[in-house]
Amino acid sequence: xxxxxxxxxxxxxxxxxxxxxxxxxxxxxxxxxxxxxxxxxxxxxxxxxxxxxxxxxxxxxxxxxxxxxxxxxxxxxxxxxxxxxxxxxxxxxxxxxxxxxxxxxxxxxxxxxxxxxxxxxxxxxxxxxxxxxxxxxxxxxxxxxxxxxxxxxxxxxxxxxxxxxxxxxxxxxxxxxxxxxxxxxxxxxxxxxxxxxxxxxxxxxxxxxxxxxxxxxxxxxxxxxxxxxxxxxxxxxxxxxxxxxxxxxxxxxxxxxxxxxxxxxxxxx
Amino acid sequence: xxxxxxxxxxxxxxxxxxxxxxxxxxxxxxxxxxxxxxxxxxxxxxxxxxxxxxxxxxxxxxxxxxxxxxxxxxxxxxxxxxxxxxxxxxxxxxxxxxxxxxxxxxxxxxxxxxxxxxxxxxxxxxxxxxxxxxxxxxxxxxxxxxxxxxxxxxxxxxxxxxxxxxxxxxxxxxxxxxxxxxxxxxxxxxxxxxxxxxxxxxxxxxxxxxxxxxxxxxxxxxxxxxxxxxxxxxxxxxxxxxxxxxxxxxxxxxxxxxxxxxxxxxxxxxxxxxxxxxxxxxxxxxxxxxxxxxxxxxxxxxxxxxxxxxxx
Numbered sequence: 061x062x063x064x065x066x067x068x069x070x071x072x073x074x075x076x077x078x079x080x081x082x083x084x085x086x087x088x089x090x091x092x093x094x095x096x097x098x099x100x101x102x103x104x105x106x107x108x109x110x111x112x113x114x115x116x117x118x119x120x121x122x123x124x125x126x127x128x129x130x131x132x133x134x135x136x137x138x139x140x141x142x143x144x145x146x147x148x149x150x151x152x153x154x155x156x157x158x159x160x161x162x163x164x165x166x167x168x169x170x171x172x173x174x175x176x177x178x179x180x181x182x183x184x185x186x187x188x189x190x191x192x193x194x195x196x197x198x199x200x201x202x203x204x205x206x207x208x209x210x211x212x213x214x215x216x217x218x219x220x221x222x223x224x225x226x227x228x229x230x231x232x233x234x235x236x237x238x239x240x241x242x243x244x245x246x247x248x249x250x251x252x253x254x255x256x257x258x259x260x261x262x263x264x265x266x267x268x269x270x271x272x273x274x275x276x277x278x279x280x281x282x283x284x285x286x287x288x289x290x291x292x293x294x295x296x297x298x299x300x301x302x303x304x305x306x307x308x309x310x311x312x313x314x315x316x317x318x319x320x321x322x323x324x325x326x327x328x329x
Numbered sequence: 330x331x332x333x334x335x336x337x338x339x340x341x342x343x344x345x346x347x348x349x350x351x352x353x354x355x356x357x358x359x360x361x362x363x364x365x366x367x368x369x370x371x372x373x374x375x376x377x378x379x380x381x382x383x384x385x386x387x388x389x390x391x392x393x394x395x396x397x398x399x400x401x402x403x404x405x406x407x408x409x410x411x412x413x414x415x416x417x418x419x420x421x422x423x424x425x426x427x428x429x430x431x432x433x434x435x436x437x438x439x440x441x442x443x444x445x446x447x448x449x450x451x452x453x454x455x456x457x458x459x460x461x462x463x464x465x466x467x468x469x470x471x472x473x474x475x476x477x478x479x480x481x482x483x484x485x486x487x488x489x490x491x492x493x494x495x496x497x498x499x500x501x502x503x504x505x506x507x508x509x510x511x512x513x514x515x516x517x518x519x520x521x522x523x524x525x526x527x528x529x530x531x532x533x534x535x536x537x538x539x540x541x542x543x544x545x546x547x548x549x550x551x552x553x554x555x556x557x558x559x560x561x562x563x564x565x566x567x568x569x570x571x572x573x574x575x576x577x578x579x580x581x582x583x584x585x586x587x588x589x590x591x592x593x594x595x596x597x598x599x600x601x602x603x604x605x606x607x608x609x610x611x612x613x614x615x616x617x618x619x620x621x622x623x624x625x626x627x628x629x630x631x632x633x634x635x636x637x638x639x640x641x
Binding site (some may be wrong): 069072073075077078079083152157158160165169170224260261264265268269272273276284285287288290299301307310 | 364410441444445446448449450452453454455456457458460461464549551555593600601602608611612615617619620621626
């Protein structure tokens with residue numbers, strides 16, 4: 061992967077973002093919706109720069125925190141699930157399908173209600189469940205945001221692992237007399253983790269949508285919330301700020317896919 | 330799509346749940362009256378409670394802030410929610426398929442602009458994209474007082490167009506895979522016209538895939554609708570009603586169609602003292618999405634099964 065390729069891609073994505081952000085202006089007129097200095101939210105006026113960078117890092121902290129926690133628990137659960145007998149595995153898969161269907165809004169709202177309920181019953185407030193002023197809360201948003209990615213990642217790793225177990229190299233390793241756990245951890249898991257990286261795009265899109273709901277419900281003054289402001293420029297800058305690091309990861313994933321499958325296809329052809 | 334699909338228990342279970350929701354929603358007004366607003370509850374002439382009532386007072390789900398029975402509202406709203414989601418998903422896929430043929434065929438000219446727009450939508454959550462397009466529209470319509478049908482049509486159009494570009498990209502990649510197959514290449518070299526190849530080979534081969542994508546799109550549209558509901562964007566527009574007494578009057582947005590997302594949005598303010606009015610419609614969203622997931626599992630199992638059958 062080259063840096064030039066990434067920059068070219070970034071340029072064309074930025075053009076795409078500009079086209080999208082200018083489309084709504086056709087309805088309501090450009091002069092009102094484009095302001096380079098400040099934006100309004102909840103009846104207050106904020107300066108765009110440099111405040112937007114602070115919100116950006118805050119939102120990214122929540123996303124990355126949720127991603128790390130989600131990945132950790134997904135791997136832990138998958139490892140636990142592989143030790144289960146066959147009929148329990150089917151049960152786990154069924155439960156995953158149920159949990160996967162829960163709308164993110166329902167999860168976020170009910171977890172918020174649950175924390176309030178605990179507080180009412182025991183007087184123990186786990187963490188603030190809403191933000192009053194420009195205060196920052198980390199623990200609850202990260203934990204709440206990590207619930208759905210955990211389920212999704214768990215399902216993907218679970219399926220990948222089941223698929224991977226029947227590949228010839230596992231048989232070879234077994235016939236060499238290597239232990240089951242050794243093969244699982246040393247070889248199978250490593251390949252699964254690599255394949256998991258290829259699903260990064262799907263998970264990221266999903267995570268971003270969830271982040272928006274978490275910020276909205278917890279009244280967090282983050283990047284997603286200010287994208288809702290009628291000022292098109294804020295929308296434009298926020299989207300480009302999100303695109304800069306993640307596009308790089310996408311390109312990296314794409315490059316890895318290309319490297320691992322492209323060569324194989326060439327051999328087959 | 331073949332006969333085997335009707336032997337998939339998951340597919341049938343999901344379909345039965347969805348169809349019974351729809352049928353109940355259409356049949357309901359003939360057997361029961363639509364719920365009336367009862368703001369106050371009396372017992373022996375004494376005022377007992379003010380709406381919204383909890384499920385313990387008005388079984389099974391309690392009432393909303395206007396004192397209407399929540400179960401009746403949900404059943405009434407099911408047809409709008411499910412049909413809107415199904416309609417949007419259906420048109421998205423159809424439009425996506427048609428455009429994919431054009432796109433795949435005239436690849437080089439359209440490619441640069443198209444790929445950029447598709448790639449850039451990845452970085453915008455769909456709810457925000459929908460809000461950015463629909464909120465100026467809502468303001469415009471409330472100022473101009475346009476017709477209800479026109480409003481629904483415009484909103485649906487925006488929601489449809491939002492989802493088409495990624496589908497075009499996915500479908501055209503699938504089509505490229507199919508047209509690279511040997512039998513297509515030899516058909517073309519024997520002198521078949523492109524139109525013939527698309528209608529006779531490419532589209533039939535993708536038929537089951539289209540159904541799968543429609544089912545997935547329905548789920549995405551349902552989730553998008555629930556998000557937009559919280560942002561007070563309702564399909565069919567909202568009426569603003571002043572609620573509360575003289576001392577604490579506040580505006581409440583009420584969905585005109587009564588679809589589930591509208592129920593969530595119009596009661597969202599009340600969540601902290603009566604969570605059930607928001608959580609129960611969301612629960613029905615969960616039910617609908619879960620049955621769609623069952624349908625998807627059924628289709629996928631069937632595909633796997635028929636692939637294997639063809640292989641041996």
